[in-house]
Amino acid sequence: MLGLAPALTLLLFLAPVAAGLIGTWLPAFGYLPALGGQELTLAPWRALFASPGLSSAIRLTLTTGLFATTLSLMLALGLCMSLHGSRPFRLMRRLIPPLLATPHAAFALGLVFLIGPSGWIVRALSPWATGWTRPPDLLIVQDPWGMALVAGLVLKEVPYLILMILAALNQLKAEQTLAVARSLGYGPIAAWLKAVLPGLYPQIRLPIYAVLTFSFSVVDMAIILAPNTPPPLAVEVVSWFNDRDLAMTFQAAAGATLLLALVLGAIFLWVVAERLVASLSRPWLSAGSRGGSGRGARIAAFGLAVVLLGVSLVNLLGMALWSFASLWRFPHALPAGLSLAAWANALPGLLRPGWTTLAVGIAASVLALVLVLACLENEERKRLRPGMGVLWLLYAPLLLPQAAFLFGAQVLLVLIGLDASLPAVVWFHLFFVLPYVFLSLSDPWRTLDERYQRTALCLGAAPFKVFWRIKLPMLLRPVLFALAVGFAVSVAQYLPTLFAGGGRWPSLTTEAVTLSAGGDRRLIGVYAFSQSLLPLLGFTLAMMLPVWVFRHRRALARVE
């Protein structure tokens, strides 16, 4: 039974992805018999390249995607290398889960209110400092260069990359390496760059590619933050798929394929750049220069961390405040009064999407957990050492733009009569939840001291009992954390919910995106706030439950 786990896992979540890709490529070349596409043709591509503003859409996708990824990586590495091991860093580490938990759409909405021309920052400074009694006509959000989108992406991706870097550092035993390098006289920054980074980078390569893909293909954040004359390619593709004119299907499929090509091209470019940087920096790495004390870098990084964290937290606070505001006119820095009216109005409509979000999130993360545990247990009992290939497969849904396979994946749903059903939504969420659950759990699981189970086995316990009575309780904390991560990932899903649900299963995220374009900031605040609240509750539970379960076992109950 257990031996089937890896195969089942891959089948459950890679088969639809593969079917989805093929189901998108065929219409991209004109093959879709039901719509009269009987033969292979390049007509969809001609239509695509004739569509107005395509080159701008491509340029926007390329520049924002590459810029956001590069900037996120540099900031994450910079913060880790200059602050790692310090007290502010430990504090930051605690704050990362709630930041990651905020769904992208909610985060983007908060950012618009924070940095927009009539946003909180301008309000706080007006009119006493700026002289503005009315908002200035500045293109800050939806700017033609997509910088607002880049800012939103960076703010969400830096905490994610930091988390990935921290996980990798644990594996690398970076503390010892650093200590050795420091004892040889290397400054803290130089020690990091020369002794840790070369080993660290390969470990975080896949998460970086996932960030790259995400930046290229994000739709919900782009609808809110990116310009719309034209929008980035991913947004265009989704709107073509939804066009009432069916002939657009072919063009949309071609656009989705083009997006995939852009992402793969960007990953290739990134690999080339990796090589280049590696070979160019080799002489410097081995030249023996020791570097300075890194004091300046440390202070700069501290300032940067404060800004990044501050913007993110104020962002959430702003949305929460709006949801309780009665009247809040420009240029007042605070609402004229507080009221529960927005919550009272929104609550009836909030319940159903709230339940859907909760049910899908729990189902998807529990399912992912069961599959991941089965795979890890199988791997351990058979003493397998999974190679890089398996990891790539696991990451595949994160390395492909969602728009490039979700449409095709629906074919599969119809085939098995699951379209527009709740199980379908759970299944589609699983594609994205499973990799994250696996990533959060595989390291703690693999590094658990083997002697515990060996002792239990020697005492005559069956492997199943060892799993239940020894390993699971000892690993309760990471298991719950992985569940919380999975749940948060599920809550944030926009396109998968839309496509699998066929409009019948609105979630807090799809509702928030639908409302985001609209006018009522108080209502948007309610949705953004409740959307963030659910994952936050998940993380809190994951943190507190072990404390309660282990209240009679002091060492296990310790909060790290």
Add this chain to the structure above:
Amino acid sequence: MLRFLAFLFAVSSFASAAQSAETWPETLAASRGQTVFFNAWAGDPRINAYIEWAAEEVMKRYRVNLRHAKLNATSEAVSRVVAEKAAGKISGGTVDLIWINGENFAAMKQNGLLYGPWVERLPNWRYVDPVEQPAVATDFTVPVEGMEAPWSLAQIVFVYDEAHLAKPPRSAKALLGWAEANPGRFTYPHVNNFLGTTFLKQVLYEVTSDVAELSRPASKDNFQKATEPLWSYLERLHPQLWRRGQAFPENGPAQRRLLADGEIDLYVSYNPAEASLSIASGDLPATARSVIWERGTIGNASFLAIPFNANARAGAMVAADFLLSPEAQAKKQDPRVWGVSTVLSLKRLEADQRRRFVELPVGIATLSPEELGQALAEPHPTWMVKIAEAWKRRYNR
């Protein structure tokens, strides 16, 4: 979205929207316990709240479970039905009832995607008078022929804040002059939103040389000729717009937020009660007012239609009938709820029903029916489609 199904089921079969001789009590009986997915644009919280109310009522009265499938654009639901047809799904479709008009209705009707005719079987149809209110009989010049039930009447107004704008412009020409004198204080929604194209049609009415041409389908020749003045108008207007015309608000409510924040001074709305409603809800200051243009503004009716393969046809008809009832229509016209005008003929109502409408408060910022005057008719739907295309070719840079 679901159109990819098409790819699996190569051959589509054609559903015959065969007219059953069902009586209304039979429809009522069949509807009990059905879940009706009502696909409706969901960008305005007030509209969503009204649909929420209607859902509670039809559950209480008819045991019909009306669920709002929230759309960003009506075309999403249209494309889903098209896909289902292409995939051979001739029953058990995912769309039961759809809020529709104009080019979406034309597309569905033309492609045989609608069930019907069914509208004249509704008990509340007796309160509708197509002679008195021709807008319920033709939808953007396309004959309705009982394939969709009328729901609301709407007319373009411009909303402004009296405190900042004493004399709002009342023609396309005046708007341009005012925008040139006050750069950055006006914008209109993106053409992906119906209100964006509606604004462009309103301008077209005033700048084109032959208005009669707009009621005929747009072709290559007449489109070029008729819209030439529109594009030269926009060439002058766009540099004067909010964000210099480089970004456009997503929809109507987004403009409302811009006015509330003081980023703009004037915006277009398809609801004559928009200003009063927004004052009442605290979205706009008490100095908000509305105005129409001197030569009149475009108005239209919007409708409810049932796709040919709807899963809960009886439930959809019962829900549509309730939404057409004097009670639901009066609630919708209430300027504290939604504020759009009824499609019913007050003359046909009984006295107590009529009172529901007559006694509705008139908002401080709402124009009287006399001030609104006779609305201009919507052009043929092809104009809207072509204008959006041409706009994107010009301004998607």
